Amino acid sequence: MSGRRRTLExxxxxxxxxxxxxxxxxxxxxxxLVVVIVSFTSGFSLRFPPPGYSLRWYAExxxxxxxxxxxxNSLIVAFWATGLSVVLGVAAALAISRSRTLSARLLDSLFxxxxxxxxxxxxxxxxxxxxxxxxxxxxxxxVIGHTVVCVPYxxxxxxxxxxxxxxxxxxxxxxxxxxxxxxxRRIVLPLxxxxxxxxxxxxFMSSFDNVPVSLFLRDAATDMLPIRxxxxxxxxxxxxxxxxxxxxxxxTVALVAVMERVTGLSRRLTN
Amino acid sequence: xxxxxxxxxxxxxxxGLAAPLALFFLLFFVAPLLQLFWLSLHNDTAGLHWGLGQxxxxxxxxxxxxxxxxxxxxxxxxxxxxxxxxxxxxWLYQRVGPKLQTIIILIVLLPLLxxxxxxxxxxxxxxxxxGIINATLQSLGIIDTPLKLLYTQFGVVxxxxxxxxPLMTLPLIxxxxxxxxxxxxxxxxxxAGSWRTFFRVVLPLSLPGVIAGCTxxxxxxxxxxxxxxxxxxxxMLFMPMYLYQQASTLQNWPFAAAISIxxxxxxxxxxxxxxxxxxxxxxxxxx
Numbered sequence: 001m002s003g004r005r006r007t008l009e010x011x012x013x014x015x016x017x018x019x020x021x022x023x024x025x026x027x028x029x030x031x032x033l034v035v036v037i038v039s040f041t042s043g044f045s046l047r048f049p050p051p052g053y054s055l056r057w058y059a060e061x062x063x064x065x066x067x068x069x070x071x072x073n074s075l076i077v078a079f080w081a082t083g084l085s086v087v088l089g090v091a092a093a094l095a096i097s098r099s100r101t102l103s104a105r106l107l108d109s110l111f112x113x114x115x116x117x118x119x120x121x122x123x124x125x126x127x128x129x130x131x132x133x134x135x136x137x138x139x140x141x142x143v144i145g146h147t148v149v150c151v152p153y154x155x156x157x158x159x160x161x162x163x164x165x166x167x168x169x170x171x172x173x174x175x176x177x178x179x180x181x182x183x184x185r186r187i188v189l190p191l192x193x194x195x196x197x198x199x200x201x202x203x204f205m206s207s208f209d210n211v212p213v214s215l216f217l218r219d220a221a222t223d224m225l226p227i228r229x230x231x232x233x234x235x236x237x238x239x240x241x242x243x244x245x246x247x248x249x250x251x252t253v254a255l256v257a258v259m260e261r262v263t264g265l266s267r268r269l270t271n
Numbered sequence: 272x273x274x275x276x277x278x279x280x281x282x283x284x285x286x287g288l289a290a291p292l293a294l295f296f297l298l299f300f301v302a303p304l305l306q307l308f309w310l311s312l313h314n315d316t317a318g319l320h321w322g323l324g325q326x327x328x329x330x331x332x333x334x335x336x337x338x339x340x341x342x343x344x345x346x347x348x349x350x351x352x353x354x355x356x357x358x359x360x361x362w363l364y365q366r367v368g369p370k371l372q373t374i375i376i377l378i379v380l381l382p383l384l385x386x387x388x389x390x391x392x393x394x395x396x397x398x399x400x401x402g403i404i405n406a407t408l409q410s411l412g413i414i415d416t417p418l419k420l421l422y423t424q425f426g427v428v429x430x431x432x433x434x435x436x437p438l439m440t441l442p443l444i445x446x447x448x449x450x451x452x453x454x455x456x457x458x459x460x461x462x463a464g465s466w467r468t469f470f471r472v473v474l475p476l477s478l479p480g481v482i483a484g485c486t487x488x489x490x491x492x493x494x495x496x497x498x499x500x501x502x503x504x505x506x507m508l509f510m511p512m513y514l515y516q517q518a519s520t521l522q523n524w525p526f527a528a529a530i531s532i533x534x535x536x537x538x539x540x541x542x543x544x545x546x547x548x549x550x551x552x553x554x555x556x557x558x
Contacts, residue, residue, distance in 0.1 A: 013465035021359035027433055029378050031393030032385060034403065038396055046396045048403045088292040095289035107289050110296055116486070116542055118494040120511050121531035124518050125303035128310060128528070148300050151292065202384070209386045211497050215515065229388045230497055237395065245389040252385045256377065266376035270444045 032249050039239075039246035046237055057243035064240055070228035077139055077224070078207040081146035085203045088147070089154030090196055096155075097162040112156065114149045119212035122148065127216040137219050145213040150206055154199035157268065161195025162188075194263040201259050205252075304535075311528035318525065325529035335513075335530075342510040343537060345427065346493040352432040353439040353488045354481065361443035361480075362473075376444070383437035391498045394430035395421060398502070422504035430502045435491050439484035446480020447473070478552035486545040490538055510534050 034048060039057060041050030061067070092111060096104040114122065126145045127137070135141060165188065173183040214224040232238050259265045314324035329335045364375050382390055397403045398420040405417040420426045450473065458468040474481075496511040503509060514534065518527035 010459075010465040013469065017359045017362050020356065021363035024356035024360050024436070025375065025378050027356065028382055028436055031390060031397060031433060032382065034396055035389060035393045045401065046399065047401055048396060048406065088295055092289040092292035094284040095286050098283040099286065101286075103286065104289075107293060110300075111292060114300065116490045116538065118490075118511070118531070118534050118538055120494055120496055120514055121307065121535050122300070122303065124514065124527060124531055125307035126299065127518075128524065129299075129303040129306045132306060144299050148296070155292075205384045209388075211387065212494065212511070215496070216518070226386060226388045226497070229386075229392075230501070233388070233392060233395070233501055237399075241392060242396075245386070245392055248386050248389050253381065256381060256384060260373075260377070266373055266380060269380065269441055270376065270448065 035242060035245045036249055039242040041239060041242070044239065046239060046242065057239045058246070060240050061243045061247070064244075066223070067225070067228060067240075067244060070223040070225040073139070073218075073222055074208050074225040077142045077146055077222075078204050080139075080143045081150050081207040082200050082204040084143065084147045085151040085154045086196065086200050089151045089199065089203075090158050093155050093158035093162060097159045098167075108155075108159075112152050115152045119149055119210075120215070123213040123216040126213065130217070137217050137222065139222055141217045142214060142222060142224070145217045146207040146210055149210065149213055150203035153202040153206065154196070157195045157199030157202070158192060160268070161192035165191055195268065198259065198263040198265055198268050201255070201263070201265070205255075307528045307531055310525050311532050313525045316523060316525055325526050326533070328526065329529055329533060338508050338510060338513050339533065339537065341507075342493050343541070345424070345431070345509065346489045346541070348424075348428050349431045349435060349492040350439075350485050350489045352428060353436050354485065356432065357436055357439040357443055357484065358481075360440050361447045361477075364444050365447050379437050379440045379444075382434065387434060387495070387497050388501075390434050391430060391501045394426070394433070394498075394502055398426045398430070421502060422506055424507070427499065427503045427507065431492050431495055431498050434495065434498055435488045438487040438491055442480045442483040442487070443477065444480075446477040446483075450476045475552075479549055482545050482549040482552060486542055486549075489541055489545070493538065 038046055038048055038050060040053045040055065041047070042052035042054035042056060043050060089111075092107070096108050096111075123145065126141070126148075130137065130141050169187055169191075170183055173187055174180075178186070209226055210224075211226050211230065214227055218224050218227065229241055229244065232241055256265065310318055311325055312321060312323065314320045314322040360375065360379065364372055367375070395402075399405070400417040400419075400421075402420070404420060405414075408414045409417065454472055454476070455468060458472045459465065463471065493509070494511055496515070499507075499509045500512055503512075510530070514527055514530045517523045517530060
């Protein structure tokens, strides 16, 4: 009797948890699916389900030069911000990863703080400083601002990769007479490369998607894609934005699939 | 090669390698924030007269305090929703095979890497007057006139919860993965039911993950400018938009600076409360 009560009790627990989990997963995935479906509408509004299907809004996208211009700017800034983040971030990760000193811990907190602090406040602060020293907003100021908020991803992923490195490998290499640089090039770098690539990927995506910093550090000449989209959506519910969203979602899915192959992204972010 | 290299630790690198990034942060992260603080201590927009006027203005103005309060409350609501929905995902993740595990992770991960404008845009399509929810309810005859879902607190909370869910779920999956699976069986074989085991064993042991997830979710939720602006609309004002209006539209930089500092301090306070709880919970878990 009590055994049956226990199995019923266990069953109720499993049922409730599974149902909530499935609902939560649907809530996570549904909005993206909805956007992709709506983007193929043949109508003029964002009705769901669409009255018919066509590629007209994707064709429309072809002529949206304002969006092209903003997308180009966003890609250029994301490219340079990621490059700078990798150079600065990997070097810093090498320095702080195995050190247990107070200064290493403080630097670690400093490099991670842009993840928690309101980026909008930082964007405003950066604009104030640049205008104080007479540096006008430009792609350069955008790259600097984006690097500050993107470098934590590179540092964190590189530190995690270094932490899994067997110290005995490096010791063996040194015992066998390899120089530190040679050991780094031939042993350390190949082993931590997936971690660096994963960090760089996340940094790139977050720069491409950045709003709070771009909001203050861009002007009409350096329009950025997320800001352009936001301003378009504030004005009217444009179906062209749905088509652009469709393109971005499909591109993200493809990139994540590639990254999963190359770096095992999913395991990396849960360990 | 003398005798020195033998004593040197070959597995670590010099702190000098951190210098470039440290310098970069000093110039472009610390300096701007200090300049922001300096400007907030001025009573006039030109930045000539020192004083605490901006802070006094904010702290004595019921409107400003209301914006701060509703922003902090919103963060708590979003974090709670994310925790309730995110924990079962992490729990399910530990029960399924490796194939399904990868699928769950990718479902959780994808939104994190998809543009925030795109994700917010999706919620406009879902919550709008002609959106999916209203269309469904109307076709089922449950309502006659469309419900107002967009530009409401409910809409903002649900959209933000979806946008920030990955930040909660990933640390939870990590934390649950570290719990010794035998503890679950031990608790059950000692007669505790599944619910009791969950609340008395699994939940307390996963507290570090819960706290990490809550910190990230909370901090991200209250600064989510795009989602707050598009789903919240003009009627509901939260700190990010308030700050942006004062800085960009009104060009009132000292007041915007003071808002930023107050906002920063509020976030720091919440984060340090979470961190302290995390430290306490780790002490508890180790005992």
